[in-house]
Amino acid sequence: MKKVLALLCICALMAGMLAACGTTAPAPAAPAAEEPAPAQPAEAEAPAAAEEPAAPAVRSADDPVSVTGGLITGVLSEDGQTVIYKGVPFAAPPVGELRWKAPQPVEPWEGVRACDTFSAICPQSTFAYGDFQPEFYSDPYPTMSEDCLYLNIWTPVKVSDELLPVMVYIHGGGNGSGWSYEKEFDGEIMAQKDCILVTINYRLGVFGFFAHEDLAAEANGAAGNYGLMDQQAAFAWVNENIKAFGGDPDRVTMFGQSAGAMDMTALVCAPSMEGLVDRALFQSGGFLNVITTTSMAEAEAEGAKLTEALGKSVAELREMGDMDLYNAVADSGLSYSGFCVDGSFLPEDLNAVISEGRYLDIDYMIGSNSDEFGGMFASGVTLLGDKQIETGRKPAYCYLFTHFIPGIDDPSSTCYGAFHTGECWYIFNTLERCWRLPLFTEADYKLADMMSTYWTNFARTGDPNGEGVPEWAPYTAENKNIQVLDVTE
Numbered sequence: 001m002k003k004v005l006a007l008l009c010i011c012a013l014m015a016g017m018l019a020a021c022g023t024t025a026p027a028p029a030a031p032a033a034e035e036p037a038p039a040q041p042a043e044a045e046a047p048a049a050a051e052e053p054a055a056p057a058v059r060s061a062d063d064p065v066s067v068t069g070g071l072i073t074g075v076l077s078e079d080g081q082t083v084i085y086k087g088v089p090f091a092a093p094p095v096g097e098l099r100w101k102a103p104q105p106v107e108p109w110e111g112v113r114a115c116d117t118f119s120a121i122c123p124q125s126t127f128a129y130g131d132f133q134p135e136f137y138s139d140p141y142p143t144m145s146e147d148c149l150y151l152n153i154w155t156p157v158k159v160s161d162e163l164l165p166v167m168v169y170i171h172g173g174g175n176g177s178g179w180s181y182e183k184e185f186d187g188e189i190m191a192q193k194d195c196i197l198v199t200i201n202y203r204l205g206v207f208g209f210f211a212h213e214d215l216a217a218e219a220n221g222a223a224g225n226y227g228l229m230d231q232q233a234a235f236a237w238v239n240e241n242i243k244a245f246g247g248d249p250d251r252v253t254m255f256g257q258s259a260g261a262m263d264m265t266a267l268v269c270a271p272s273m274e275g276l277v278d279r280a281l282f283q284s285g286g287f288l289n290v291i292t293t294t295s296m297a298e299a300e301a302e303g304a305k306l307t308e309a310l311g312k313s314v315a316e317l318r319e320m321g322d323m324d325l326y327n328a329v330a331d332s333g334l335s336y337s338g339f340c341v342d343g344s345f346l347p348e349d350l351n352a353v354i355s356e357g358r359y360l361d362i363d364y365m366i367g368s369n370s371d372e373f374g375g376m377f378a379s380g381v382t383l384l385g386d387k388q389i390e391t392g393r394k395p396a397y398c399y400l401f402t403h404f405i406p407g408i409d410d411p412s413s414t415c416y417g418a419f420h421t422g423e424c425w426y427i428f429n430t431l432e433r434c435w436r437l438p439l440f441t442e443a444d445y446k447l448a449d450m451m452s453t454y455w456t457n458f459a460r461t462g463d464p465n466g467e468g469v470p471e472w473a474p475y476t477a478e479n480k481n482i483q484v485l486d487v488t489e
Contacts, residue, residue: 057159059083059246067241069106075116076157082191085153085245086181087119090237091230093147094203099318100215100226103149103233118152120145121179122204123326128177130414136182136421138435146207146322151234152180154187154197155245163248165459168198168238168277172258172284172421175227175337176205184421189429193456196247198238202230206329207322209336212303214314216296222344224299228266229345235276253459255281257421259337262287266339268360269353270346278362279462281455283423285368285377288384292338293350299340306334354383357391363462364388367399367485372420381482385475395474397464399483401426403447406439423485426451447487454485 061083064071074085091103098104120143128137156164167190171178180199187197202208208227215223239249254277256264261284267273268280282288294302307313309332317325329336341349353359366384368377381398388396401423408416415422425434426448434440454464454472464472473481 058157059155059159064112065244067244068237069113070109071112072115073112074153077154077188079188081157082154082188083157084187085115085155086117087150088115088153089149090151090200091149091233094149094207094226094230095146095322097318099146099207100210100212100223100314102219102226102229106237118142118181119150119201120148121201122146122148122207123322124173124177124204125330131408132414132421134435135415136184139183142179144323144326146203148201148203149230149233150180151198151200151237152187153245154191155247156191156194156196159246160194163243163251164194164196164246165251165253165456166196166198166238166242166247166249167253167255167456167459168200168235170200170202170231170254170256170260170263172256172260173204175209175259175263176335178204178259183433184424184428184430186428186430186433189452190456193452195456195459196242196245198234198242200231200234202227202234204337206306206325206336209338210303210306211296211299211340211342212307212314213300215303216300216342220344221296222342223296223303224340225342225345228263228270228339231263231267232270232273232276232345235273239276250278251459252277253279253281255283255455257283257424261285262291263339265291265354266293266346266350268362269348269350269358272345273360277360279459280360280362280364281458282364282366282380282384283368283427284372284420285380286366286384287377288354288366288380289377290380291350291354293346294338294340296340296342299338299342302334302336306332306336309334354387357387357393361393363394363458364396365399365458365464366396367401367483369401369418369420369423371417372422382475382480385480388475389477394462395476397458397472397483398475398481399472399485401485403444403486405436406441406444407436423451427455428452443487447485450487451485 061074061076064073069089072085072088074083077084089106092105092107123144126141171180180201185199190197203226209224211224238252242249254264261282264280264282265286265288310328364384366381368381385396385398401418404417405422410416425431429448429452431440431444431448450469453469457466458464472483473479475481
């Protein structure tokens, strides 16, 4: 919160009484000297008016910001309270010879780059599973391109004299779909709560998780996991550049849902993430109870199926256009979305790292939704809570989102009740973008404010508690608390 210093200067001048007094020796009578008139008190000056408090410093979307690669400008939100930087490059376009390579440094540009438009998204299907299509993807899909390694930043217009906590969101979609600016994601409310939001794209499907022995030979035995490497590159960019936007590189929280949460589990097990993130907030239970990793040999064997099916070498696959490659993979019936133990980015099986408590020692918050796929992720929540106790680390904060989201009464629907990813409407406080808007009640808006406050509080201090929200006890050996997130009329 910006501290405003006001200087109040009150000046008053005190004037003494002026009088002349004196005696003389006797002398012939003469007219008596006229006595001076009594001195009058000097009129005191009026106190100086108090200075107006200095106007808070504000950020202009038109002011160039220096980042890795050059200068950028942003755009102002409709309400004028947030500056948004859309489509900021955090790595070189992974095209041509850079397809299936670790992300490379940003290519510098000349002049000022206007970051006023969201970037293309990684090639993907335009059909989502179940009722997720009308829920989240009813709008036309954005332009698709392999050139997709861009991030977006929301920061308050009002400039704080303290660096603000930073929240970096990893979207879901099974590592085969989704993007960083889906309609349920937005940072304006978080900016109003003095947090900076960053959302990131990463390579998906065959572009992000394809392994092959020829690729391993190029990279000292490691292949695949390019999507995870992209995510790490985004965190490295944030650490190097976020101060320019008023963010604190020592208070970086990563959070995500569905595959984004699953990828976070891999990231907290990746040695190269050490020092890049300070807190982790898992939605969807982090997939901790269902996470799997394949071996390098298994991943290479899956990759070989594609070169065989298409009758092309890896070099020839690199020469294909991005949509041509995507469509060829889709037509083949093959799928690439999982990560592997590549001996480099992921040196070991994730389950071993987690069970032995060798994941990042940072602040954790984790939860799931009561109706997501039959509550299948709930045990992942307690798994992490118990592991934090077992290892003697700071207790985790655990939750269960139980709010019945109005609109669908069929229990067989993927979007029934407290469904998978449904919490995002509340966390980002984007209820007005949802098709269910006419059905929301005051309880929904109260819950959205409460959850967005919990999330930003955790990013600020590592503790979701704070003014205006119900107390949330951590998950400890004495009290294995699972905070129920719901508000009723």
